[in-house]
Amino acid sequence: MLALHAMKWRLVAVFFALTGATLLAFADQYPSRAIHVIVPFAPGGAPDVVARIVAAAIEKPLGQSVIVENRSGANGIVGMQAVASADADGYTLLNVPPALVVNPSVYKTLPFDIFRDFAPIANAGISAGYLMMVRPGLPVTTIAELIDYAKGHRVLYGSAGVGNTLHLAAALFCAKAGVEMQHVPFHGAAPIITALLASTIDLTFASPASASFVTSGQLRAIGFTGKTRLAELPNVPLIKDTLPSFDIEGSWEGWLAPGKTPPEIIARLNAEIRAALKVPSFHDAIAKAGYAPTDMSPAEFTAFLHAEAERYAQAVKAANIEPQ
Numbered sequence: 098m099l100a101l102h103a104m105k106w107r108l109v110a111v112f113f114a115l116t117g118a119t120l121l122a123f124a125d126q127y128p129s130r131a132i133h134v135i136v137p138f139a140p141g142g143a144p145d146v147v148a149r150i151v152a153a154a155i156e157k158p159l160g161q162s163v164i165v166e167n168r169s170g171a172n173g174i175v176g177m178q179a180v181a182s183a184d185a186d187g188y189t190l191l192n193v194p195p196a197l198v199v200n201p202s203v204y205k206t207l208p209f210d211i212f213r214d215f216a217p218i219a220n221a222g223i224s225a226g227y228l229m230m231v232r233p234g235l236p237v238t239t240i241a242e243l244i245d246y247a248k249g250h251r252v253l254y255g256s257a258g259v260g261n262t263l264h265l266a267a268a269l270f271c272a273k274a275g276v277e278m279q280h281v282p283f284h285g286a287a288p289i290i291t292a293l294l295a296s297t298i299d300l301t302f303a304s305p306a307s308a309s310f311v312t313s314g315q316l317r318a319i320g321f322t323g324k325t326r327l328a329e330l331p332n333v334p335l336i337k338d339t340l341p342s343f344d345i346e347g348s349w350e351g352w353l354a355p356g357k358t359p360p361e362i363i364a365r366l367n368a369e370i371r372a373a374l375k376v377p378s379f380h381d382a383i384a385k386a387g388y389a390p391t392d393m394s395p396a397e398f399t400a401f402l403h404a405e406a407e408r409y410a411q412a413v414k415a416a417n418i419e420p421q
Contacts, residue, residue, distance in 0.1 A: 137176025139285025147350040148192035154373035172258035181209035185355040187362035198406040203260030222388030224347035226323025240339040247276040255289040268416035305387030
């Protein structure tokens with residue numbers, strides 16, 4: 098009996114040794130075909146732009162095509178679910194903004210667990226804050242004037258969906274300013290700018306990448322959410338200078354894989370993304386999109402996501418957003 102028991106455990110040990118060797122061999126051969134990166138928002142927005150910058154930067158060192166696909170819907174949940182349920186082989190990845198860690202606070206149920214079903218790879222960049230931009234004909238030029246105007250007029254603001262960080266920024270602004278504004282959700286950031294240019298909505302919070310619409314005179318920026326003024330628009334004041342209790346930081350873009358992806362593959366992808374961060378042309382492209390490159394290991398990015406989930410949970414509560 099003891100001999101049979103010992104033989105069973107020897108067989109188990111051999112199985113795990115062979116499985117480990119297979120995974121290592123698989124990781125050594127990775128990638129052997131095209132990699133697909135899902136952006137869970139519409140084309141033209143910051144997640145899409147950053148995903149394409151990173152994909153182009155890592156194609157050559159990986160030796161395979163890195164194809165970006167847009168699958169928008171439900172504040173990114175549609176695209177996130179596609180990655181969470183994909184094979185954990187490193188060929189289906191996710192480029193995602195803070196919506197990943199905001200969703201657990203604004204939806205009662207999700208088809209995945211953000212920490213169990215995703216393996217963090219790297220953070221591609223963090224933005225300094227958001228611009229508050231208004232339609233050309235809105236009769237306000239300052240945050241104080243906007244607050245006064247909103248107390249006597251209907252104001253429509255656009256965001257990329259319920260629970261999106263653009264929605265959260267506006268909802269938190271309303272809560273802190275003591276005003277009500279009507280939320281108009283869109284399927285991505287690009288359609289919001291189109292609506293703002295057409296004056297079908299009154300304002301939005303947008304990434305610094307949208308500063309070109311301000312410098313061209315098409316739209317007007319009346320405030321910035323960052324800790325310091327935006328270098329491209331130094332005349333745009335900080336919102337907190339008028340509304341000190343309003344505190345929300347900028348966005349970020351991170352890359353993740355399905356939860357059980359082998360750590361060797363995660364390490365390879367992390368190394369290539371971090372190497373790209375050091376290339377001047379990549380740095381310039383990310384900066385033009387409104388982001389500063391960040392250098393994080395998978396473990397550091399994991400800790401960052403946990404901290405962000407807690408921070409946004411507190412912001413959702415402060416903004417009085419009820420989970421759906």
